[in-house]
Amino acid sequence: MKSIEAIRADFPILQREINGLPLAYLDNAATSQKPLAVLQAMDDYYRLRNANVHRGVHTLSEEATTLYEGARGRIARFINAPSSKQVIFTRNATEAVNLVAYSWGLDTLKPGDEVLITQMEHHANIVPWQLITERTGATLRYVPLDPQGMLRLDLLNELLTERTRLFAFVAMSNVLGTINPVAELVARAHGVGALALVDGAQSVPHLPVDVQALNCDFLVFSGHKMCGPTGSGVLYGRRELLERMPPFMGGGDMIREVRLDGSRWNTLPWKFEAGTPAIAEVIGLGAAVDYLTGLGMEWAQQREHALVRYAMEQLERVEGLRILGPGPEQRGGAVAFTLGEIHPHDTAAILDAEGIAIRAGHHCAQPIHDFYGIAASARASFYFYNTFEEIDRLVMALDKVHSVLGI
Amino acid sequence: MDALYREAILDHYKYPRHKGHLDNPDVSYFDHNPFCGDEITLELKIEHGVVVEAAFDGRGCAISQASASMMTEEIIGKPLEELKGWTKDDILDLLGIEIGPVRLKCALLPLKALKAGVWGIDDSDA
Numbered sequence: 001m002k003s004i005e006a007i008r009a010d011f012p013i014l015q016r017e018i019n020g021l022p023l024a025y026l027d028n029a030a031t032s033q034k035p036l037a038v039l040q041a042m043d044d045y046y047r048l049r050n051a052n053v054h055r056g057v058h059t060l061s062e063e064a065t066t067l068y069e070g071a072r073g074r075i076a077r078f079i080n081a082p083s084s085k086q087v088i089f090t091r092n093a094t095e096a097v098n099l100v101a102y103s104w105g106l107d108t109l110k111p112g113d114e115v116l117i118t119q120m121e122h123h124a125n126i127v128p129w130q131l132i133t134e135r136t137g138a139t140l141r142y143v144p145l146d147p148q149g150m151l152r153l154d155l156l157n158e159l160l161t162e163r164t165r166l167f168a169f170v171a172m173s174n175v176l177g178t179i180n181p182v183a184e185l186v187a188r189a190h191g192v193g194a195l196a197l198v199d200g201a202q203s204v205p206h207l208p209v210d211v212q213a214l215n216c217d218f219l220v221f222s223g224h225k226m227c228g229p230t231g232s233g234v235l236y237g238r239r240e241l242l243e244r245m246p247p248f249m250g251g252g253d254m255i256r257e258v259r260l261d262g263s264r265w266n267t268l269p270w271k272f273e274a275g276t277p278a279i280a281e282v283i284g285l286g287a288a289v290d291y292l293t294g295l296g297m298e299w300a301q302q303r304e305h306a307l308v309r310y311a312m313e314q315l316e317r318v319e320g321l322r323i324l325g326p327g328p329e330q331r332g333g334a335v336a337f338t339l340g341e342i343h344p345h346d347t348a349a350i351l352d353a354e355g356i357a358i359r360a361g362h363h364c365a366q367p368i369h370d371f372y373g374i375a376a377s378a379r380a381s382f383y384f385y386n387t388f389e390e391i392d393r394l395v396m397a398l399d400k401v402h403s404v405l406g407i
Numbered sequence: 408m409d410a411l412y413r414e415a416i417l418d419h420y421k422y423p424r425h426k427g428h429l430d431n432p433d434v435s436y437f438d439h440n441p442f443c444g445d446e447i448t449l450e451l452k453i454e455h456g457v458v459v460e461a462a463f464d465g466r467g468c469a470i471s472q473a474s475a476s477m478m479t480e481e482i483i484g485k486p487l488e489e490l491k492g493w494t495k496d497d498i499l500d501l502l503g504i505e506i507g508p509v510r511l512k513c514a515l516l517p518l519k520a521l522k523a524g525v526w527g528i529d530d531s532d533a
Contacts, residue, residue, distance in 0.1 A: 343468035345443050345513065349411055361443050375444030375466070404412055405469065406421065 001299065008385050010035040010291075021355030024390040029174045029202060029334045029381035030359050031224045034288070038227055041287035042280045053279055054253055054270070068279050071286025072269070078289045079219065080210040081236055085268040088235040088242070089282050093201040094124040096220035096235035097168070099248040099272060100197060101128035105166075107246055111137035114163045116194070118143040118151055119371060120173045123364040125199045129168065138165070145371050149176035149325035156188055164194040171203035175365045175379065176325030177308070177334040179203070186216050195241070201225060205383075206304055206332050208297040211236055227292060228285035231278040242268050249274040300384045304333035307382045307391065311335055314395045315380075319402060324368070324377060333382035336363065339401060344378040347401050354397040356390075410504055412469065419473035424480045425462045432462075436524025440512050445471040449479075449520040458482050458490070468513050470506070475517040477501045487525060493518060 008014045011033045016023045025033060045067060051060035053068045069084075076084040090096040105128075109115070115129050119142050133140040141159055144152045151169075160167060167189035171182050182198055189196040197218040203209055204219075205226030211219050218241075223232030237245075247254055247265055251274035256264045265271045292300065309328040312335060315321055320340030325331055339347050344360035351358055359379045362369045369376060380394055432450035439446040445467030452460035461479040465472065481501055482490055498518050499506065506514050522528040 343443075343445075343466075345468040345470070345510070346412075349510070353411075369444075375446070405417065 002295070004385070004387060007295070008387075010037070011385060012036060012039075014385060018355040018357070019353055024354075024356040024386075024393050026380040026382065026386065026390065026394060027357045027359050028383040028386075029225070029363070029379065031230070032205060032227050032383050033385070034229065034284075035227055035291050037291050038229065038284045038287045042229065042284040045280045045283050052276055064279060067283045067286070068277070071282045071289075074286045074289050075234060078293065079204065079234075079236060080212050082212065083239065086236055086239055086242060088237065088269045088272045089277055090220075090233040090235055090272075091231055091278070092222040092224070092233035093199060093220040094222075094233075096218075096233055097125055097197070097199070098128045099235055100218055100220075100237075100245075101132040103245040103248045103272075104195075104241065105129075105132040106136065109133065109136035109138040109165060112163060113138040113165045114141055114161070115139070116141050116143065116159055116164050116167045116189075118169050119145045119367050120149070120151065120176060120178060120365070121168075121170050121367070122174055122199065122201065123366070124201070125168055125170060125197075126367070139163075142367075143169070145368070149173070149178050149368075150330065151178075151180060153181075160188055160192050160194065162192055164189070164192055166195045166197060168197040168199070170199040170201075171209075172206065172332045172334075173325065173365070173368070174202050174334060174381075175336045175363050175368050175377065177331030177336075178326055179207075179330060179332055182216070183214050186214055190215070202332060202334070205292075207301040217241060223281065223285035223288065226285075226288055228288035229278075229281040232281040232285040234285075235272070239268070242272070247271055247274070251275045253277075295384065303384045304382050307386055307388070308333045308335060310388055311380065311382070311391045311394070314391055315398075318395060318398045321398065324372060334379060335381070336377040336379040338374055338377050339398065342401060342405055344376045346405060347378045347398070350401045350404055351394070351397050354393065354400070356394055356397055358394075411506070411510070413504060415477075416469060416473040416502060416504065419476040420469040423463075423472060423476040425476065425483075426464060427462050428464060429460055429462045432460075434524045436520050438516060438520040438523060440467070440471070440516050442512060443468065445513050445516050447471065447475050447516055447520050449475070449517060449524055451482075451521075451525070453487065456488065457484065457486050459484075463517065467516070468510075470502075470510055471513040471516050474498060474502060474514045478517045478521070482521070490521065491526060493521075 049063040051064045053065040073084045076087045186196040195217040198216045200219050200221040204221040217238045219236040224230040254274040324336045348360035429450045433453045434451040437448045447465035450462045463475040
């Protein structure tokens with residue numbers, strides 16, 4: 001196993017200083033940093049093989065296509081998809097949810113149907129369903145939270161009914177850190193004949209995910225949160241569903257035949273990939289998946305678990321600090337907190353002066369903050385390359401917030 | 408940081424001037440910054456085109472609240488005609504700090520409320 005120092009050396013940005021101090025990057029739930037292997041894969045594509053995919057017969061186009069489709073295969077294996085045809089590239093998890101909402105949702109949902117989501121969703125898994133249920137006349141329902149930041153699964157019997165067509169839920173909350181029992185929730189959805197969509201934006205980067213073991217119908221995630229570049233995201237779908245669903249966007253590459261009186265669609269996965277895709281980014285995501293596989297996702301999960309357990313112990317000693325969400329056993333590497341009456345933006349600004357990057361705001365999850373009656377929170381979120389020393393620096397800097405603002 | 412949280416700003420944050428509500432204000436306007444949750448309600452009493460009383464209520468970060476406190480202090484006694492021409496530079500002069508693009512929204516929220524409340528101007532960049 002590589003040492004943490006050697007792993008950190010793979011990430012050029014972690015060598016940076018901020019305000020004269022070493023960067024402590026604790027905003028990984030927003031986006032992760034990128035290892036050299038990813039930067040080099042993208043650089044190599046642009047320097048040596050840049051061409052459009054699926055089109056030319058010239059050497060560069062063939063090389064680009066091989067790299068692009070090779071990345072699809074590696075990502076399929078990373079999530080144990082039965083076939084790479086079930087891996088559709090999108091810009092990010094948000095676009096993947098929208099693809100399902102506009103393709104499957106518009107085509108399927110009718111008045112009287114219900115879509116069930118939860119109160120701990122990221123806006124990306126709320127707003128598309130609000131838009132689609134409004135247009136189709138279907139009803140949107142929510143699984144509420146309990147004060148510990150866990151889903152009220154005791155209410156699932158009432159909320160999941162034969163009217164439910166889809167249960168869409170987050171595998172790991174980006175605010176509370178809560179890890180939901182995904183396989184169990186998928187089984188509950190299937191039990192009433194509903195489909196299950198899993199928002200894996202926070203789970204796929206941080207723990208082993210096997211779509212066949214989870215038995216989910218859809219899984220969405222973003223490349224940039226798992227060492228890959230922005231602009232790369234994935235929709236995994238069950239094959240017969242994807243085959244039946246109409247295209248989301250029309251254009252080049254997604255067609256088999258275009259005539260003036262109509263067109264026929266390409267086969268999976270290209271039916272859902274209209275236009276020139278983010279070729280370099282997908283190749284970069286392929287390299288990111290290789291990098292993560294090299295480290296091992298079980299190892300990454302254990303490493304983050306140790307970090308978050310230590311962080312919660314230390315943070316609880318800071319005066320006035322209140323952590324949102326469950327204890328370390330039920331959460332991943334995100335810890336959102338409030339600090340007395342101090343606004344999280346002030347907390348984040350003072351931490352920035354100490355070289356520490358955290359997020360402040362509602363983290364695109366306003367309903368969670370409404371539930372706790374707060375406008376915003378501060379959030380430290382970890383990845384395997386973070387260190388215990390960085391957590392010590394975070395805690396010391398939080399003590400300083402009190403002395404600067406004096407309240 | 409020391410530049411951002413200079414003494415005057417912390418003083419206005421901890422001891423805000425004109426915080427509260429006016430009786431029968433001529434202008435009362437609520438605005439908020441959805442990005443970070445800063446909120447402000449700005450109230451004014453106006454006589455012969457001059458601001459004679461001003462108050463604000465709200466919650467938010469030190470920058471937004473200090474900006475509201477400083478702005479209310481500054482606009483009392485000033486003709487609306489003059490205030491209409493205020494820009495972000497007037498607020499930054501009051502605060503006396505350099506602010507990055509993200510926190511600028513916090514600093515300018517009170518001015519945004521003033522312009523929307525008095526003239527109905529939607530000028531988010533002031």
